[in-house]
Amino acid sequence: MLVYMAWRVAVALSLAWVVATLVFLIIHLIPGDPAELLLSQGGVAPDPAAVEELRQRLGLNRPLAVQYLRYLGALAQGDLGASLQDDHSVAQEIALRLPRTLELVGAAGLLAFLLGVPSGTYAALKRDLLADRILSAFAGVALSAPVFVIGTLVVLVFAQKLRWAPAGGYVPLASDPLRHFLLLAMPAGTIAIGLWAVVFRMTRTSVIEVLGRDFIRTAHAKGVKSARILVHHVVRNALIPVITVLALHLGTLLGGTVLVEYVFNWPGLSGYLVRAVEARDYPEVMGIVLVTSVLFVFLNLLIDLLYAALDPRIRHT
């Protein structure tokens, strides 16, 4: 087991290095000079001497290989560097923003799960009846509507027309919990609509499949109450693929909530990444991509190790 773990950790570390190198190369290869951009804001021409001085100060004049080695050296010490725009620590900023994105994604996932499983189960039980058709039609619309359209509609209805919620923004939980959750509700709800459709469809299909299994017929034959069969045998068995799919979607949302963050002014990691790319802020882009990738790599590692712990066949192959 130890050898297996060591091997998996080595693979994970190698993957992290590959990601770090690829991100470094890609961001340096795309056109756009951070110093030039920073001093050219607002469509004005900076003094070339000022741009040169800034480039010098930021270390952008050094050969790419030197920059790469310095980057790896700093990484080895856990240093993600500082923003080229204001010298702010990238690690600190990620530590601030990552939990906000996780909160958004987590809240959306929870909402989607809590609404999707019961509605999917109900639709499966009412298969091909009116309720199933209505719910399935809703799911079709929810899946096909772009998130920014839903988000804009949500802002229009709840903030501009009804004035039940602010149009967007962020308040830390500690400073005003009520307002924090009010501000979280709209973006989380917007993401949850699409996710609900996924959970609903998976649950419906899965429940229909489980309902046809022999052990369900046996349970009925044994006289077990329908409600108990549904909760303990049908839904429980049907949930395995649902959770797998939901987890996959949540994983992709980690770096993919950019439109929702933009529409609702939620200061999470995705919006931070987009602004960093626009500004060609190399340390910020490399830091964010590296952290999210490493998170994925190590989550996979954790799952691999869990599989190995649960199933001896895996660690012996």
Place this chain on the structure above:
Amino acid sequence: MSHASRRAFIAGAAALPFLHVPGARARTAGMLTFGLSSFPPNLQPWANTGTAAGTVKLIMYRGLLSYDAKGALKGELAESWAPEGTDAWVIKLREAVFQDGEKVTSEAIKWNLEQVAAEKSTAYLRAEFQGVDKIVTPDARTLRVIMRQPTATLPNWLASYHLPMVSPRSVGGSNVAVGAGPFVLKAQERGVALEFEPFDRYFKPGLPKLKRLKAIAYADENLRVAALQAGDVDLIEYVPWQAMEAISGDQKLKLDAVDGPFMYLVFNGSRPPFNDARVRKAVGHAIKRDEIVKAAFFGRGSILEHLPITETSEFFNAELKDGWRYDPGLAKKLLAEAGHPSGFTCTCLSTAQYGMHKDTAEVVQQNLAAVGIQAELQLPDWATRVQLGNRGQFQIAVGGTAADSNDPDGLANLLDGSLAPSYVRSIGVRVPRIEELLRAGRSEFDPAKRKAIYAEMERVAIEEAPIVGLAWRSQGYAMQKDVSGFKNLPGALSFYSGLTFEETSVG
């Protein structure tokens, strides 16, 4: 019973929209919330890091001079300023203190100006301040700025928001530099918001009027408008053109918009065909500018067929205002004279990142096709567009900016081909007469003579077309009806409107 409950439920549901659920912000007396268009990349006092940063700097800092509501120069930390002969300016300071309690002295001001001009400076006005020979401080409140050559435009530089005066003691560490402006930065959450409180020792008695000011960044223009309409914010900048009509028609809101920034074309004149002034001028006559105003700015702007000098400026030349009027026949004639009777193909660089740049480029493309110029659009992201422009990797490019000031010398960055290559001006297009006139205007102190110099410069520019004006775009601020004192400054000074936060009150 069940019937009564159902009724109650329906009545309750119907009443929900009328309940005042505290979604919108509860207002605090004397506090104004301002919706910024983006979070400033940094708050370095002398570097240009965009208009949002400029507005924040105008909240926190003051320079020696600034502009009043009509756009005329006015004193800030400088009580008076006057030329002494042709090579020097004498500046008298008023009694003021920086926000760290240090006195504003002539030595402190001298230090600021020297930092801007320093060898390792990244200041926006670094090149201009190379023209300062030395600064003398005869006493604590007097400065003599001695120029290498006569410079009538020094007051305009001193009024720039890129030249705030900061306490020398506060510069150097990781903290934000401390100025002498009306508001003190109390807190900031990077990328989200900045909070200010009034500076109780501000040198203007009774100002600022606000008790608190919070600037929240809303990058999405639609959300910025929604936040204003929902009452989350009191004032927003960069009102999107498509929302201006709705805001004007809203009883609770008011719009303050001016034509200030503008769109224009630059050329790569380092090789044919745009090394020929006739071809550049032909492009000027080929563009139907009202289509740009409609397509890119929803009709919120106006055509620009001359150099970007506003009609309200004393330097406006009515006889030249249609210098590049839409005349496809003349455009074809000029092309034929230049040896292109059947037109030619070229590229037109713009960016897909900003709608106004892309829409403008599309109209330009269609209009050029009508006179035989087949322009292929290049629409990379903004960062790439800037780099391609700086390297001269384009043939025609769409630009959008505002002049540095309402003085025609503020156009030097766009017209002076002797300056280093930049995406904001044409590459390889040098017009010695324009360079000469810019120099003459800069060193001429007589207003009437300056007017004549710049009229001549505009005449030459229309013939030589180092740039081609396309359209003024409306630059708007929108606010709740009970916000008073905030004013959108005229023309190119629209981005200086943050100066009026000190006069602003709410409620």
